[in-house]
Amino acid sequence: MKQHAQMERTPFADLDRQPREMTAMLLAALETMGRHPEIRRVRRTGMDAFRPAPGWRVLDAGSGAGDVARWIAGEVGPDGEVVALDYSAATIAAAIERHDGSNVRYTTGDVSAIDLPADSVDGVWCERVLQHVDDADLAIAELVRVTRPGGRICLIDTDWSSLAFDGVPPRLARTVVADMHGRLTPRQVDMGRTLRRRLVGKGLRDVSATPVTCLFADPASAAVVLPMVNPRVPEEAWMTAPGVRGKWFSHVEEAGARGDFLAVLTIWAVTGTVG
Numbered sequence: 095m096k097q098h099a100q101m102e103r104t105p106f107a108d109l110d111r112q113p114r115e116m117t118a119m120l121l122a123a124l125e126t127m128g129r130h131p132e133i134r135r136v137r138r139t140g141m142d143a144f145r146p147a148p149g150w151r152v153l154d155a156g157s158g159a160g161d162v163a164r165w166i167a168g169e170v171g172p173d174g175e176v177v178a179l180d181y182s183a184a185t186i187a188a189a190i191e192r193h194d195g196s197n198v199r200y201t202t203g204d205v206s207a208i209d210l211p212a213d214s215v216d217g218v219w220c221e222r223v224l225q226h227v228d229d230a231d232l233a234i235a236e237l238v239r240v241t242r243p244g245g246r247i248c249l250i251d252t253d254w255s256s257l258a259f260d261g262v263p264p265r266l267a268r269t270v271v272a273d274m275h276g277r278l279t280p281r282q283v284d285m286g287r288t289l290r291r292r293l294v295g296k297g298l299r300d301v302s303a304t305p306v307t308c309l310f311a312d313p314a315s316a317a318v319v320l321p322m323v324n325p326r327v328p329e330e331a332w333m334t335a336p337g338v339r340g341k342w343f344s345h346v347e348e349a350g351a352r353g354d355f356l357a358v359l360t361i362w363a364v365t366g367t368v369g
């Protein structure tokens with residue numbers, strides 16, 4: 095059973111409880127994000143360190159629309175298998191709709207209580223999920239439990255506290271970012287940088303941690319990944335003081351028109367070997 099602590103939770107923590115239009119918007123956003131060159135760079139960095147081998151059985155924990163699960167299925171080949179697990183039934187249904195015939199099995203489940211035996215997979219991929227769970231260490235313990243000794247774990251997560259802007263008024267940018275934490279961006283704003291410590295703490299070997307600093311040099315590109323630059327995020331989700339949102343977007347647009355808008359965000363790819 096998933097834990098429901100008394101903390102503010104992001105929509106991604108429980109997509110099935112969102113209004114249907116919100117879930118559809120977030121799933122579409124996930125797919126668009128997956129095509130963004132900076133997110134592709136993050137994933138490539140993670141995959142190069144993860145190195146899934148032909149024949150491996152891999153768990154993609156918190157698999158979203160399943161695009162990475164299908165990519166890994168190509169890496170492990172016909173003798174391998176990928177289990178794509180997500181808490182949200184709507185998300186798993188969307189992933190199944192996108193299935194391409196590769197060796198992926200889709201299932202609903204909670205990363206904090208995985209319905210798989212110990213030592214049953216050769217590798218685990220868990221991307222931008224731990225920032226949304228109540229207890230990341232509990233979830234990581236589960237990922238370690240299901241991975242056989244010698245198997246590999248790849249965790250990818252955002253460091254929202256690294257987010258910085260230029261080309262817009264600095265004080266306004268600070269207000270907007272602070273107001274977003276715990277609402278559209280997760281309350282756990284530094285998950286990315288904590289992953290290395292968490293894997294070392296679980297006794298993993300060969301832990302490698304790579305910070306990938308993503309650059310967004312225009313508002314349209316930034317809007318794909320950063321909710322506070324996305325005008326399609328509904329106004330009621332903002333919860334900032336009246337007038338802040340309008341002022342912010344007019345500055346963002348002006349910076350875009352001048353060509354000097356800039357946003358940077360670090361996402362970490364951290365891998366290690368179990369046992």
Ligand SMILES: C[S@@+](CC[C@H](N)C(=O)[O-])C[C@H]1O[C@@H](n2cnc3c(N)ncnc32)[C@H](O)[C@@H]1O
Nearest residue numbers: 106107156157158180181182204205221222223
């Ligand atoms: C930001 S999305 C990332 C999806 C995918 N890994 C990707 O990178 O595109 C977070 C995903 O984690 C899932 N999720 C959140 N909490 C979960 C939990 N406790 N167990 C399993 N999945 C969870 C959400 O339903 C959502 O699909």
